[in-house]
Amino acid sequence: MTFTAPDIPPADVFNRCVRCGLCLPTCPTYVETLVETSGPRGRIALIKAVAEARLDLTSPGFVHQMSECLDCRACEAVCPSGVEYGRLLEPARTQVQRAVAARQPWHVRMLRWFLLDRVFSSMALLRFVAGLLRVSQRLGLPSLARATGLLRVLGLEDAEKLSPRISDRFFVPRDQRWVAEGKRKATAFMHAGCVMHVAFANVDEATVRVLQKAGCDVIAPSAQGCCGAINIHAGEMERGRELAKRNIAAFERSGADVYIINAAGCGSTLKEYGNLFAEEPEWAERAAAFSARVRDVTEWLDEIGISAELGVLERTVTYQDPCHLVHAQRIAGAPRRLLARIPGLRIREMPESSLCCGSAGIYNLTQPAMAERLQKRKVANIMRVTPEIVVTANPGCAMQMAAGLRDAGADIAIKHVVEMLDEAYAAYNPSIRPEPASAASSV
Amino acid sequence: MRTDVSPNVLDELREITGAAHVLTADEDLLTYGFDGTWYERRPLAVVLPATTAQVSAIHKLATRERLAITPRALGSGLSGGAVPLAGSLILSIVRMNAILEIDETNHVAVVQPGVINADLQTAVEARKLFYPPDPSSYKQSAIGGNVAENAGGARCLKYGVTSNYVQALEVVLPDGAVFRTGGKMVKNVTGYDLRALFTGSEGTLGTITEITLRLIPKPRFSRTAMATFAQIDDAARTVTAVMAAGLIPTSIELLDNLTMQCLEEFSPAGLPLDADAILLFAVDGDHEPVLDAESAEIERIARANGAGEIRVAHSQSESDRLWAARRVIAPALARKRPHRLGEDISIPRSAIPDMIARVRVIAAKNNVMIPVFGHAGDGNLHPNILCDRRDAEEMARVREAAREIFEAAVDLGGTLSGEHGIGLLKKQFMEMDVGPDALRVMRAIKSAIDPLGIMNPGKIFPDPGGVDAFTLPGVSS
Secondary structure (H helix, E strand, O other): OOOOOOOOOOHHHHOOOOOOOOOHHHOHHHHHHOOHHHOHHHHHHHHHHHHOOOOOOOOHHHHHHHHHOOOOOHHHHHOOOOOOOHHHHHHHHHHHHHHHHHHOOHHHHHHHHHHHHHHOOOHHHHHHHHHHHHHHHHHOHHHHHHHOOHHHHHOOHHHHHHOOOOOOOOOOOOOEEEOOOOOOOEEEEEOOOOHHHHHOHHHHHHHHHHHHHOOEEEEEOOOOOOOOHHHHHOOOHHHHHHHHHHHHHHHHHHOOOEEEEOOHHHHHHHHOHHHHHOOOHHHHHHHHHHHOOEEEHHHHHHHHOOOOOOOOOOOEEEEOOOHHHHOOOOOOHHHHHHHHOOOOOEEOOOOOOOOOOOOOOOHHHHOHHHHHHHHHHHHHHHHOOOOOEEEEOOHHHHHHHHHHHHHOOOOOEEEEHHHHHHHHHHOOOOOOOOOOOOOOOOO | OOOOOOHHHHHHHHHHHOHHHEEOOHHHHHHOOOOOOOOOOOOOEEEOOOOHHHHHHHHHHHHHHOOEEEEEOOOOOOOOOOOOOOOEEEEEOOOOOOEEEEEOOOOEEEEOOOOEHHHHHHHHHOOOEEOOOOOOOOOOOEHHHHHHHOOOOOOHHHHOOHHHOEEEEEEEOOOOOEEEEEOOOOOOOOOOOHHHHHOOOOOOOOEEEEEEEEOEEOOOEEEEEEEEEOOHHHHHHHHHHHHHOOOOOOEEEEEEHHHHHHHHHHOOOOOOOOOOEEEEEEEEEOOHHHHHHHHHHHHHHHHHOOEEEEEEOOOHHHHHHHHHHHHOHHHHHHHHOOEEEEOEOEOOHHHHHHHHHHHHHHHHHHOOOOOEEEEHHHOEEEEEEEEOOOOHHHHHHHHHHHHHHHHHHHHOOOEOEOOOOOOOOOHHHHHHHHHHHHHHHHHHHHHHHOOOOOEOOOOOOOOOOOOOOOOOOOOOO
């Protein structure tokens, strides 16, 4: 069984691989296993073999490798031949999912349908589920369920451990508009996110405040939805396309200058909407125009410049590169430059800061063993520089590292870059460090 | 030689390494079937030992069972050396990847074969020491592979190749016996130089399990410059004039016009496409005034020999930019045509102008594109024959062009391979280069050490009628 249309991994992409192997030392699953098959060069060879009908699409090793790959894109960032690995893996996963869906046990199919087709397609439903989870968390039900073995029976033990603490209030896009401080530089469309707006609502709020400080009007149109990354990475291309169309249309109607995202995983998907519409040229064009206006919040702030009214934060931090920021979007300098602006902040680089922490969307659920190995490796690397705070720019990484640090008994906080900036702005005291009169006006 | 492996033998392999480290699934046999070339053959199984004792046990089992072994490190080689021919086990040494010791008094590093070249460089440079051999694959090739192929690199002009740094080896012989040769001492003339024999033996004599490498103090400063030439002859004459003046730059790299065209189409870098060729120079040392004087002298010689524009890098990032193009030549060429036959002939540097002229004639005569680039300073050139291997008629012309290039190299006092090794790609041209007597000596050594012929069969030695780069199709041809 080979690939069948639509969503066939493009031959001109996999044939570009010259098998030099430069990707191997950058691949998290390769450096953990040291097995060629678990590396990008091996996986590309497998995809090529399936495309050429030398290997069956449903062969166990192929199905496993398409799942074991984190889609972190570290290989893509170093590839001298420019093999766009994500453009191979995501359709290959879709092919596998289509071929094996019927063979999955009923409860897996139900769970996938509920999560991917329902929850991540409707932010209202997501908020409803998150609301239930919040009640259960506040009442201590998870520990009760764990104590009684209920979670184990349901096979949800790992899922429970990793589910984030739900925010006390959600950041719900309701067509709000926040006005820029000082001279307005641009109008920013704020993508509230799925996980972000229910579990990290404080990050969304900080994003709005920091953007205002930087001179942006911020709008949060209610027509937006999930970016589709969860679906696309899970091999549900069709649903991903529907979600993409919704966001493209919402942005086109909004009149905003830039589409701001504060989650790296979503950002790379939003920037690659063009890849989804090989069979719909009109949408491909609209998607490309849309993607050209998408900016990660750190990228945007670095581009337009931020207010200098930053207070002193005497803290030691380390920065963790989210894969979908550093590899997929090639953004490594912007977040570090922003952090370096904060007076008093001590920034220590950890080893392997751009090696995946094992979060990778729903990878925790699909490949728990490898996820845990990478989590432990990341925690060890963090501990080597003994920070008070790990700063990152993606909710998945934040949850994964928080769980890992908690298990290791380490008292280290996780924060988003914009939260650090927001705290520094809050700590600003003009009487301590008087700014020249020409500086941006304060509140 | 057996061409299958029984379940019992697989079980014995699993006992040696642990079951997780013996791979037999279809998918694994597929991904271990190739290296940095385009040839593919499936191994019988893949085994990944973690210790010298395990390697020895695998060799003993293979000897008993008459199973062939193809040792492999990271599989980035460019001669097909790690392609498992004739039903062979792949013995991957990548799990043996520890830097065992960096001895700052004796200036040596003791490493396992799976250590990546770049990781070793980083580790020794942190102690102000230096491991010079730098194959283009230094980020993704392991020391074990570098030693097995006697890898070179751009810095070899000044510092020499891998074999100049191998001070001791631990080798598992085909029958499983483990022996060590050399040590931390600098001088050693006791008996035959077995380090030299095993370095560059391409996995045909045994499996290398530990390496002691000579280190030198890290030079403190470096300089980079690029010179453009309207005639490639002038570039070639500049190389010989610089060396004749008694200067030894770290590197002198040459890129011809066709190479630059491919690079610019691949990723525009502002290379001077109106030039027939460019030279990249690097010099290094501990005294900046000396480097400045050397740079000025090179510039003067280049101008005297017809150089046009000369760009000097004034910072590390400018220097990196100049070298960046050099590093992406391989993928740039791969974009121009589907495949390429990358040669690495080595000639006396005085013959460079002649060799380049001959390559141009050969390209025209056989109607193939042959960009030339390489380590001009030490005479190690990379004429790359661009091709589409699915086109049999074209491949016949490519084979003819390759043969003529080898003949020209040998005729000019050079040799087939300067740094990639013979492997599969060049073995049918061996006798033409080394002659019947040297080949007889090599065969005698091979059969004395590996009488059963189990180590990496089908490599180095010509086998008339046997497979080579042209008769062994890639699987998807």
